[in-house]
Amino acid sequence: xxxxxxxxxxxxxxxxxxxxxxxxxxxxxxxxxxxxxxxxxxxxxxxxxxxxxxxxxxxxxxxxxxxxxxxxxxxxxxxxxxxxxxxxxxxxxxxxxxxxxxxxxxxxxxxxxxxxxxxxxxxxxxxxxxxxxxxxxxxxxxxxxxxxxxxxxxxxxxxxxxxxxxxxxxxxxxxxxxxxxxxxxxxxxxxxxxxxxxxxxxxxxxxxxxxxxxxxxxxxxxxxxxxxxxxxxxxxxxxxxxxxxxxxxxxxxxxxxxxxxxxxxxxxxxxxxxxxxxxxxxxxxxxxxxxxxxxxxxxxxxxxxxxxxxxxxxxxxxxxxxxxxxxxxxxxxxxxxxxxxxxxxxxxxxxxxxxxxxxxxxxxxxxxxxxxxxxxxxxxxxxxxxxxxxxxxxxxxxxxxxxxxxxxxxxxxxxxxxxxxxxxxxxxxxxxxxxxxxxxxxxxxxxxxxxxxxxxxxxxxxxxxxxxxxxxxxxxxxxxxxxxxxxxxxxxxxxxxxxxx
Numbered sequence: 001x002x003x004x005x006x007x008x009x010x011x012x013x014x015x016x017x018x019x020x021x022x023x024x025x026x027x028x029x030x031x032x033x034x035x036x037x038x039x040x041x042x043x044x045x046x047x048x049x050x051x052x053x054x055x056x057x058x059x060x061x062x063x064x065x066x067x068x069x070x071x072x073x074x075x076x077x078x079x080x081x082x083x084x085x086x087x088x089x090x091x092x093x094x095x096x097x098x099x100x101x102x103x104x105x106x107x108x109x110x111x112x113x114x115x116x117x118x119x120x121x122x123x124x125x126x127x128x129x130x131x132x133x134x135x136x137x138x139x140x141x142x143x144x145x146x147x148x149x150x151x152x153x154x155x156x157x158x159x160x161x162x163x164x165x166x167x168x169x170x171x172x173x174x175x176x177x178x179x180x181x182x183x184x185x186x187x188x189x190x191x192x193x194x195x196x197x198x199x200x201x202x203x204x205x206x207x208x209x210x211x212x213x214x215x216x217x218x219x220x221x222x223x224x225x226x227x228x229x230x231x232x233x234x235x236x237x238x239x240x241x242x243x244x245x246x247x248x249x250x251x252x253x254x255x256x257x258x259x260x261x262x263x264x265x266x267x268x269x270x271x272x273x274x275x276x277x278x279x280x281x282x283x284x285x286x287x288x289x290x291x292x293x294x295x296x297x298x299x300x301x302x303x304x305x306x307x308x309x310x311x312x313x314x315x316x317x318x319x320x321x322x323x324x325x326x327x328x329x330x331x332x333x334x335x336x337x338x339x340x341x342x343x344x345x346x347x348x349x350x351x352x353x354x355x356x357x358x359x360x361x362x363x364x365x366x367x368x369x370x371x372x373x374x375x376x377x378x379x380x381x382x383x384x385x386x387x388x389x390x391x392x393x394x395x396x397x398x399x400x401x402x403x404x405x406x407x408x409x410x411x412x413x414x415x416x417x418x419x420x421x422x423x424x425x426x427x428x429x430x431x432x433x434x435x436x437x438x439x440x441x442x443x444x445x446x447x448x449x450x451x452x453x454x455x456x457x458x459x460x461x462x463x464x465x466x467x468x469x470x471x472x473x474x475x476x477x478x479x480x481x482x483x484x485x486x487x488x489x490x491x492x493x494x495x496x497x498x499x500x501x
Contacts, residue, residue: 005184010141012177013121017145018152019170020114023082024049025153027107030086030163032368033237033252034093048104049111056115063120068185071120075178076196078113081106083171083204086164087214094221118142159234164215168208175201222253229322233314240325247324249290251364258430259328262292265434267458268426269362269396270296272466273438275450278390279357281305286345286374288362289315291329297360298332299452306338307354313342345374346382355388361395365492366406372486375410380417380439392440393419400425400473401433403495409478409488414439416480424466425473433473 024046031041063070085106092102157166175197182193207214220227225243232238239250249256257265270293274280281304285293289310297303310316319325320333320340333340341348345363361383366372373379375395383393395414400407400423407423415421419439428434438444448460469475481488 008180008184009121009124012180013118014141014145014148015173015177016114016117017142018149019078019082019173020053020110021146021149022153022157022166022170023085023110023114025149026086026163026167027089027103029158030089031099031103033163034089034099045103045107048107052108052111053115055108056112056117057119059112060116060119060123063116067120067124068181069189071117071124072178072182072185072189072193074113074117074120075174075181076193076200078110078117079171079174079178079204080200081113082110082174083168083200083207085110086167087207090164090215090218094218154234158232162211162215162232165208165211168204168211171204172201172208175204223248223250229318231314231318233312235312235314238314238318247328254364254367255430256364257290257292261429263456264426264428265396265431266292266296267455268424268428268434268466269293269394269436270360271451271455271458272424272436272446272463273358273360273392273394274300275447275463276438276440276444277358277392278442279388282354282356282388283307283358283360284309284354284356284386286310286349286359286361286363288360290319291316291326291333293360293362294332294335294338295329298330298335298337299454300450303337306335307341307356308333308338309341309343309345309348311342311344316340316342346379349379349382349386352386354386355391356386357388357391359383359387359391359393361393363396365398365403366410366481366488367492369486369489372481372489373483375413375488376481376483376486377413377416378483380414380419384417384419387441390442392438392442392444394436394438397423397435397437398492399431399433399495400435400469402499403492404473404476405478405491406488406495407435407473408476409481409491411437411475412478413480413482413488420444422467423469423475425469426462426466 028042028045031045088106089099089102093099161169179197182189182197216227216230219230219239223239223241225241225248227239228242229238229240236251237253241248241250247259274297280300280302283297283303283306285297285306285308287310288294288308289312294306294308297306308316316333319329326333332338361374363374364371366375387393395410397407397410411421411423414437419441420443422438422444423435424438425433425435446463448463451458451460478491479487
């Protein structure tokens with residue numbers, strides 16, 4: 001019996017370690033989704049969580065009586081707060097408009113309670129093991145549990161359950177640990193705990209079952225139009241909204257396009273590079289999993305091969321199979337000349353042995369390290385080595401108005417690879433003033449005779465003016481973006497704060 005008690009408590013420690021790290025990851029992921037800037041919010045959450053665990057460990061010295069009773073009360077509190085944490089944060093962001101205060105409160109409260117647990121378990125187990133073995137056993141299962149959680153969260157929990165269901169599930173896991181501890185020490189503990197366990201379990205189960213409905217209701221308040229599609233993938237949150245036949249596509253809360261004016265963006269991205277490049281034989285598209293850039297490329301009859309590299313298979317599958325969306329891209333992803341590769345763009349280009357006549361980079365804005373590295377000098381050098389002799393490339397480069405420093409940092413970074421560059425811009429109502437950077441191994445000259453006839457926006461008159469910048473968005477002195485110092489993220493975030501904070 002004594003040995004089974006020890007095993008049960010160590011197993012409880014393992015579950016506690018998993019749940020603790022999962023709560024950290026949930027808060028960091030949700031904050032990144034709602035607020036952007038994943039580096040800042042992950043660092044903030046982890047820093048507060050770990051510091052609060054230290055506070056909890058320090059507070060444990062003041063618990064001198066009824067260790068078992070205190071441990072079970074902790075589990076009840078953690079299961080309730082941790083289980084409902086994602087719902088509380090979602091709700092506070094959508095309706096109360098005071099997200100940061102709730103984030104700090106929940107993080108500090110959960111961290112303190114979780115920090116209090118480990119010292120209590122060590123003291124409860126002191127009768128069974130020597131101090132050395134006791135500490136070794138507890139911290140061994142604690143660290144193993146953390147590793148298990150770090151693998152479980154991105155591979156299973158987020159893609160299969162989503163953030164809110166994961167939160168409720170781990171609330172139930174903490175509740176199970178509390179019930180297990182109560183059962184072990186039931187001879188010295190009150191039976192009233194059974195009522196507490198039952199009520200909290202019922203609340204968590206209802207929350208788990210209704211999670212999808214709750215998420216939809218709250219997300220609906222965050223978007224102007226009705227949500228017709230919502231999916232959490234291992235990489236990002238995908239949302240499609242609809243209003244009077246218009247569709248808007250969002251990734252992690254940031255709009256990617258609106259069907260009312262997406263043609264302005266995609267024609268501006270694709271056609272200047274197509275009429276500048278000498279050949280259209282082999283084309284690489286990085287990002288652009290919606291197939292809209294590919295749709296524009298296929299308007300040129302001499303295109304022989306297109307390789308589309310997009311990290312998330314959920315995006316390319318959606319825009320290839322959804323009847324409304326594949327109509328929007330003219331079934332471009334089903335064209336026999338298009339080869340879809342779902343892989344990290346950096347890994348793909350490192351392993352590729354091909355030379356491309358045109359490289360089109362249609363990535364989200366550089367608001368995180370994972371994206372900023374694809375706007376770095378090193379990455380552009382890699383792309384340059386894969387350009388054919390007459391090759392050219394283009395990237396979307398955010399707004400020269402809202403994020404002026406970021407735009408010109410991208411331009412300077414590409415120019416540092418010794419390519420000929422041409423920054424240009426256009427107006428897209430959904431985004432505002434938007435910028436692009438073209439680069440090639442030869443001087444850039446537009447041949448407007450090559451333009452297809454069925455374009456809605458781009459014409460030879462517009463082409464002749466797109467590289468003219470007014471004074472308020474013209475070139476300024478900035479730093480290049482490198483892997484060692486991601487200045488681009490700083491420029492990007494500071495630019496948007498000026499306009500929207």
